[in-house]
Amino acid sequence: MPVSPADRQLAERLADAAGAAIRPLFRAAYAQELKADHSPVTEADRAAETAMRRLLDAEAPGDGVIGEEYGEKEGVTGRRWVLDPIDGTRSFTAGRAIFGTLIALVEDDWPVLGIIDQPIQRERWVGVAGRPTTFNGRPVRTRACAALEGALLATTSPHLFRGEEVEAYMRLAMAVSGSNLRQGPVYGGDCYNYGLVASGCLDLVCESGLALYDFAALAPIVEGAGGRMCDWQGDPLSAASSGQVLAIGDPARVDDVLEALSGTGAA
Structure with a gap:
């Protein structure tokens, strides 16, 4: 309806x-x-x-x-x-x-x-x-992102990742930073970061451990601005999602992000 x-x-x-x-x-x-x-x-x-x-x-x-x-x-x-x-x-x-x-x-x-x-x-x-x-x-609209390297990544805190998620997140952070270690992630922000993706100020948010009340509101906002919300496997978010959440402003970068997280991208 x-x-x-x-x-x-x-x-x-x-x-x-x-x-x-x-x-x-x-x-x-x-x-x-x-x-x-x-x-x-x-x-x-x-x-x-x-x-x-x-x-x-x-x-x-x-x-x-x-x-x-x-x-x-x-x-x-x-x-x-x-x-x-x-x-x-x-x-x-x-x-x-x-x-x-x-x-x-x-x-x-x-x-x-x-x-x-x-x-x-x-x-x-x-x-x-x-x-x-x-x-x-x-x-508002998300912004174009020509490459994963140099993209502006945010997460509330790296301490919220657990087990293998830590290594996956660090692979993504390194893919974004490239050779410029000063181009690191933005920390803090919680839901505010997703609004900034929708407004074209950030390129990417990566988080884990979210409950339905943490992410349900975010998907219509990011996607209605031209971005993509999905889990770490690329599947759309629903009440059954695990709580591993990505917000990607430019849908052209989805595969790059998933490959970085999984470690299957080009070395």
């Missing part, structure tokens, strides 16, 4: 509600604790997700909801709203305005609508399947 104007309007109002909950707590006093996986959660995370769930309960009560902080609510429509109230909580706690609220609409396990909202800088990317991605209401 195509995404309706009402769906998009609801998604934007969800972002508005989350932002209204987050802004008063940014660089202010708030409660926080560590979750079982040792990641931080704050009063702002919970307040933002509560605000969004309250709106969904009122306006889309039959839809399912998956949120990072409050789990899953089953629905009856085959549609699920996937919420990450603050993607980049460590950046939020450090006072860095490069975190974002992620909102996705998933139908039959496929993301069809996504929002990245940075509530402090009031920057918002909106992607809808089959339509151009917008940034603050204006269309």
